[in-house]
Amino acid sequence: xxxxxxxxxxxxxxxxxxxxxxxxxxxxxxxxxxxxxxxxxxxxxxxxxxxxxxxxxxxxxxxxxxxxxxxxxxxxxxxxxxxxxxxxxxxxxxxxxxxxxxxxxxxxxxxxxxxxxxxxxxxxxxxxxxxxxxxxxxxxxxxxxxxxxxxxxxxxxxxxxxxxxxxxxxxxxxxxxxxxxxxxxxxxxxxxxxxxxxxxxxxxxxxxxxxxxxxxxxxxxxxxxxxxxxxxxxxxxxxxxxxxxxxxxxxxxxxxxxxxxxxxxxxxxxxxxxxxxxxxxxxxxxxxxxxxxxxxxxxxxxxxxxxxxxxxxxxxxxxxxxxxxxxxxxxxxxxxxxxxxxxxxxxxxxxxxxxxxxxxxxxxxxxxxxxxxxxxxxxxxxxxxxxxxxxxxxxxxxxxxxxxxxxxxxxxxxxxxxxxxxxxxxxxxxxxxxxxxxxxxxxxxxxxxxxxxxxxxxxxxxxxxxxxxxxxxxxxxxxxxxxxxxxxxxxxxxxxxxxxxxxxxxxxxxxxxxxxxxxxxxxxxxxxxxxxxxxxxxxxxxxxxxxxxxxxxxxxxxxxxxxxxxxxxxxxxxxxxxxxxxxxxxxxxxxxxxxxxxxxxxxxxxxxxxxxxxxxxxxxxxxxxxxxxxxxxxxxxxxx
Numbered sequence: 001x002x003x004x005x006x007x008x009x010x011x012x013x014x015x016x017x018x019x020x021x022x023x024x025x026x027x028x029x030x031x032x033x034x035x036x037x038x039x040x041x042x043x044x045x046x047x048x049x050x051x052x053x054x055x056x057x058x059x060x061x062x063x064x065x066x067x068x069x070x071x072x073x074x075x076x077x078x079x080x081x082x083x084x085x086x087x088x089x090x091x092x093x094x095x096x097x098x099x100x101x102x103x104x105x106x107x108x109x110x111x112x113x114x115x116x117x118x119x120x121x122x123x124x125x126x127x128x129x130x131x132x133x134x135x136x137x138x139x140x141x142x143x144x145x146x147x148x149x150x151x152x153x154x155x156x157x158x159x160x161x162x163x164x165x166x167x168x169x170x171x172x173x174x175x176x177x178x179x180x181x182x183x184x185x186x187x188x189x190x191x192x193x194x195x196x197x198x199x200x201x202x203x204x205x206x207x208x209x210x211x212x213x214x215x216x217x218x219x220x221x222x223x224x225x226x227x228x229x230x231x232x233x234x235x236x237x238x239x240x241x242x243x244x245x246x247x248x249x250x251x252x253x254x255x256x257x258x259x260x261x262x263x264x265x266x267x268x269x270x271x272x273x274x275x276x277x278x279x280x281x282x283x284x285x286x287x288x289x290x291x292x293x294x295x296x297x298x299x300x301x302x303x304x305x306x307x308x309x310x311x312x313x314x315x316x317x318x319x320x321x322x323x324x325x326x327x328x329x330x331x332x333x334x335x336x337x338x339x340x341x342x343x344x345x346x347x348x349x350x351x352x353x354x355x356x357x358x359x360x361x362x363x364x365x366x367x368x369x370x371x372x373x374x375x376x377x378x379x380x381x382x383x384x385x386x387x388x389x390x391x392x393x394x395x396x397x398x399x400x401x402x403x404x405x406x407x408x409x410x411x412x413x414x415x416x417x418x419x420x421x422x423x424x425x426x427x428x429x430x431x432x433x434x435x436x437x438x439x440x441x442x443x444x445x446x447x448x449x450x451x452x453x454x455x456x457x458x459x460x461x462x463x464x465x466x467x468x469x470x471x472x473x474x475x476x477x478x479x480x481x482x483x484x485x486x487x488x489x490x491x492x493x494x495x496x497x498x499x500x501x502x503x504x505x506x507x508x509x510x511x512x513x514x515x516x517x518x519x520x521x522x523x524x525x526x527x528x529x530x531x532x533x534x535x536x537x538x539x540x541x542x543x544x545x546x547x548x549x550x551x552x553x554x555x556x557x558x559x560x561x562x563x564x565x566x567x568x569x570x571x572x573x574x575x576x577x578x579x580x581x582x583x584x585x586x587x588x589x590x591x592x593x594x595x596x597x598x599x600x601x602x603x604x605x606x607x608x609x610x611x612x613x614x615x616x617x618x619x620x621x622x623x624x625x626x627x628x629x630x631x632x633x634x635x636x637x638x639x640x
Contacts, residue, residue, distance in 0.1 A: 003072075004072055004124055006043040007043045007044040008120045008121050010043045011040035012114060014113050015109075015110045015112075015116075018032050018107065018113065019110045029108075030094070033094070034095060036091075037084075037091040037092075038088060040113065041081070044080045044120065045081050045084070045085075047080055048077050048078060048081055048475075069130070071124065073479060074479025075477070076123045082253070083116060083249075083250055086245065086250065089454040090241050090340070090454070092454055093347070093450065094241045095450050096447065096448050096449070097240070097241060097450075112141075112245065114137065115246065116250075117134075118133075118137030118138040119134065119254060121133060123257060126193045131175070132172055135168060135171060138254060142157075142251070145245075146234060146237070146242060156230065156235070159229065159230045160230040163220055163229065164221065167216060167219075170213040170216040173213050174209075174211075175214075178266065200267050200268050201268070204270070208273070210267075211267050211269060212273075215259065215273075218258040219259075221255035222252050222254075222256055222259070222313070223306060224280055224311070225280065228288065228310075231303045232307070235299045235303035236297065240299070243299065243302075244347075247306060250336075252310065252332055252335055252339075253332060256332040257332075259313075260317065260329055271320075275318070277314050277317060278314065278318035281315035282412050284307060284314065285310075285312060285412065285416045286308075286311070286412060286419075288311070289304070290419065290581070291307075292420075293575055294572060294585055297357060297358070298350075299343075299356050305420065308416065309335045309339070312327075312331045312397050312413065313331050313335070315397055316400050317329070319397075319403070325400070326473065327395070327399070327400055328393075328397060330392065330469070330477050331390075331396075333389075333476075334381065334390055334465060337458055337461045337465070338388075338390060338458070338462050341375065341378035341458035341462065342378045342379065344451075344455055348368065349368070349371065349431060351447060352364075352368065358427070358430035360437060362431065362436050365433060368447070369446065371455060374458065375428075375432075376428065377459040378458065378462060383420045384420070384421070385421070386524050387524045389462050391466060392469045393469075394413065394417060397413055423572075425571070429571070469521060
């Protein structure tokens with residue numbers, strides 16, 4: 001019991017204590033935040049290997065008695081440790097990023113720790129009530145982190161709170177529907193999710209409504225289209241630590257975790273529901289990457305890619321095959337790693353250059369080599385370039401599409417990766433290559449160790465999980481979808497295209513025929529290294545020959561590269577000029593298809609009408625309340 005409670009209680013207690021540190025003691029706040037993150041990570045790592053369900057204790061409120069149930073398995077305990085390590089890296093990065101800026105605003109470190117506690121509650125909960133409570137804690141911490149003495153983030157925070165609030169409402173109503181079918185009215189709040197795993201609901205009627213509501217909650221948290229608008233809006237007004245920690249990483253983990261539980265443990269979804277997940281995934285994957293290609297603000301571009309990568313996760317899970325679900329969940333882990341690296345790298349660039357506009361950046365590779373190298377690795381990883389972790393998980397998603405007989409979705413997934421690579425070619429050219437604008441001459445050295453260490457750690461993780469994916473697949477993700485922890489049917493065998501002991505999710509007795517394609521990470525890595533060495537050798541031979549260099553000129557006049565620059569923002573202007581795609585992208589960038597913005601446009605006339613009706617009079621308010629209560633009473637009396 002103590003082992004399962006500590007990953008929840010330690011960050012919660014540390015966060016609450018951090019709230020008591022006076023604002024003038026900023027250094028103590030930072031030290032307290034990092035120490036709390038270290039303790040939380042230690043308790044979460046200690047959880048690894050612990051399996052089983054426990055009764056964590058009971059709460060009595062008047063006549064209501066609640067038992068708190070926790071459960072650790074090969075998925076939840078590794079996910080808890082993973083999120084705790086991300087929290088630690090973000091806490092370390094925060095200390096360095098806010099140095100020289102008066103320290104972190106408000107209760108930044110306390111909110112980081114409380115968000116980690118809420119995430120651990122969601123991941124370890126074996127009870128609907130605890131899961132909903134943890135979910136709400138994370139949403140509240142996200143809102144408070146964005147508006148934490150940062151007026152520029154109020155718009156994004158309000159939008160995020162509304163969109164995620166609607167997702168939370170869907171989660172709550174869906175949980176109630178599930179509880180009413182699995183428990184009596186008095187047992188609703190303490191429904192044992194372990195018992196639900198033993199007898200999952202077949203979708204139909206109220207069960208279908210519950211599944212759709214829970215899927216909506218997971219999609220809103222993860223940022224799938226069309227519930228994604230809060231992520232790009234938030235990116236414009238908040239700091240990179242928050243974007244890397246919550247929308248970029250933690251929210252994706254929780255959203256996909258819920259979808260996996262809904263799809264594998266609590267329900268047996270009908271085929272059309274799986275098709276819906278894949279449709280949403282394909283639209284998210286391609287729609288968001290097109291939006292990213294035409295963005296000129298680095299942080300908003302990364303936010304669009306954070307949305308796009310959710311599509312691969314939904315696509316893999318929606319295939320309903322072991323290899324596809326394995327890839328979707330593995331991509332969740334990989335995305336959190338390389339997206340955190342990209343957002344934190346963007347933060348380092350902003351801290352040194354003072355801008356996120358791609359047209360005002362350039363030539364920073366020599367003065368910021370560690371940031372450049374880390375972001376290069378993360379950019380190649382998100383683009384699905386072997387042997388990095390993004391390719392390993394995408395390869396499983398590709399195999400899942402092939403195994404499910406969905407070649408069009410396979411082509412769409414590969415096409416999405418190509419567009420992602422094209423987008424990051426623009427990013428790397430705009431930020432690190434090309435001529436440096438004169439206003440960046442003050443950027444003369446790499447940021448401090450506190451900024452570089454998290455970037456290097458995340459970049460190394462991208463490489464390690466690409467070369468040795470079994471480190472995560474076998475102990476963590478494989479058991480989450482019912483695969484054995486080792487052996488011929490292990491998760492690592494799926495990556496190599498070998499047959500596994502189980503088949504389509506929901507039918508473990510059958511045998512899944514994997515596609516013939518295989519990926520051997522070790523072999524690919526060796527071949528790439530040999531090819532790189534050969535290229536460097538040939539380049540060196542070319543440099544041995546005498547060459548004559550002359551400046552570039554046009555019309556008899558030499559070109560000054562600092563004046564006549566070709567920024568990366570011009571790379572894909574052709575896409576914006578396409579007859580049908582261009583106007584569609586422009587409308588999407590204006591948030592014309594955003595449900596939040598649409599509801600505001602529709603709601604304004606209604607609000608104006610209501611204002612005219614009540615006129616600000618207390619008597620009018622009371623009259624409308626009485627009329628509404630009378631109407632509700634009539635409906636309740638005569639409804640059959």
